[in-house]
Amino acid sequence: MYSHDEMRQHNRRRRAGLTPQQLAQASQALAQKIFALDVYRQAQRVAVYYAVNGEISLDPVIDHALAAGKQVYLPNLDHQSLRFSPYFREQNMRINSFRLPEPDVGDDEMLQPAELDLVLAPLVVFDAGRNRIGMGGGFYDRSFAMRKDAAVCRPQLIGVAHELQQVEQIIPEKWDVRLDMVVTDQAIYR
Numbered sequence: 001m002y003s004h005d006e007m008r009q010h011n012r013r014r015r016a017g018l019t020p021q022q023l024a025q026a027s028q029a030l031a032q033k034i035f036a037l038d039v040y041r042q043a044q045r046v047a048v049y050y051a052v053n054g055e056i057s058l059d060p061v062i063d064h065a066l067a068a069g070k071q072v073y074l075p076n077l078d079h080q081s082l083r084f085s086p087y088f089r090e091q092n093m094r095i096n097s098f099r100l101p102e103p104d105v106g107d108d109e110m111l112q113p114a115e116l117d118l119v120l121a122p123l124v125v126f127d128a129g130r131n132r133i134g135m136g137g138g139f140y141d142r143s144f145a146m147r148k149d150a151a152v153c154r155p156q157l158i159g160v161a162h163e164l165q166q167v168e169q170i171i172p173e174k175w176d177v178r179l180d181m182v183v184t185d186q187a188i189y190r
Contacts, residue, residue: 002167004125004133004136004170004173005136007124007125007133007167007170008124008125008133008135008136011124011125011164011165011167012053012054012124014164014165015053015054015055015124015162015164015165016053016054017054018054018162023054023056023057024057025185026056026162026185027056027057027058027059027060027185028060029185029186030056030058030060030061030160030183030184030185031058031060031061031064033183033184033185033188034061034120034158034160034183035061035064037158037181037183037188039118039156039158039180039181040118042117043070043117043118043156044070044071044117045070045071045073045111045115045116045117045118045155046061046065046070046071046072046073046116046117046118046119046120047072047073047074047075047084047116047118047119047120047121047155048061048062048065048072048073048074048087048120049074049075049120049121049122050074050100050101050102051122052100054162055122056160056161056162056184056185058120058160061120062087066088066089071086072086072087072088073085073086073087073111073116074087074102074103075102075139076096076102076103076105076110077096077097077098077102077139078110080138080139080142081113081139081142081143082113082139082140082143083107083110083111083112083113084110084111084112084113084115084116085102085103085105085109085110085111086103086105086109087103091103091104092104098137113143113144113146113155114146114154114155116154116155117154117155117156118155118156118158119140119144119155119156119157119158120158120160121134121140121157121158121159121160121179122134122135122159122160122161123159123160123161123165123182124165125165125166125167125170126159126161126165126166126167126170126179126182126189127166127167127168127169127170128166128189129169129170129178130159130178130179130180130181130182130189130190131169131170131172131176131178131179132159132170132176132177132178132179132182133170138175140177141175141176141177142175144157144177145175145177147177148177156180156181157177157179157180157181158179158180158181158182158183159179159181159182159183160182160183160184161182161184162184162185163184163185163186163187165184166184
């Protein structure tokens with residue numbers, strides 16, 4: 001059994017080997033699966049992410065959500081957790097301490113994680129049991145820790161990834177928050 005760090009490094013290398021054409025095809029295939037989900041169709045406040053380093057792009061989902069009148073949000077780092085800022089095309093962005101773009105908005109415009117309906121979360125590694133390994137900062141696990149309570153079912157947490165990021169099994173840590181679903185370019189895991 002590989003450590004989380006070993007799985008993370010291996011899958012980041014695999015993801016980095018995808019061609020621009022493969023990335024574009026995967027993004028379109030993923031989007032079609034997301035559009036078909038009831039949880040997406042019913043959601044009004046949808047959190048997405050800005051794809052970097054071979055992550056599967058949510059650009060088609062962002063365009064569709066904005067055209068459908070949904071409110072789209074991107075994560076903003078808030079010390080050890082995340083808040084979510086409204087996003088629209090041609091928005092002013094700033095670069096955070098991890099060198100990732102985030103909306104340049106005031107604190108009063110940001111939502112707390114519990115105010116979202118749906119979160120499309122990035123990941124580096126996943127298994128069919130809906131366990132997720134992210135980049136290693138723990139931001140999503142801390143931000144959505146309230147979802148560890150079985151009585152709390154909002155927001156819905158969907159991990160999105162390339163199918164090649166799947167591993168046979170991840171042994172979750174006690175702080176890990178299990179996803180409600182994982183959607184890849186090839187399959188949906190519930």
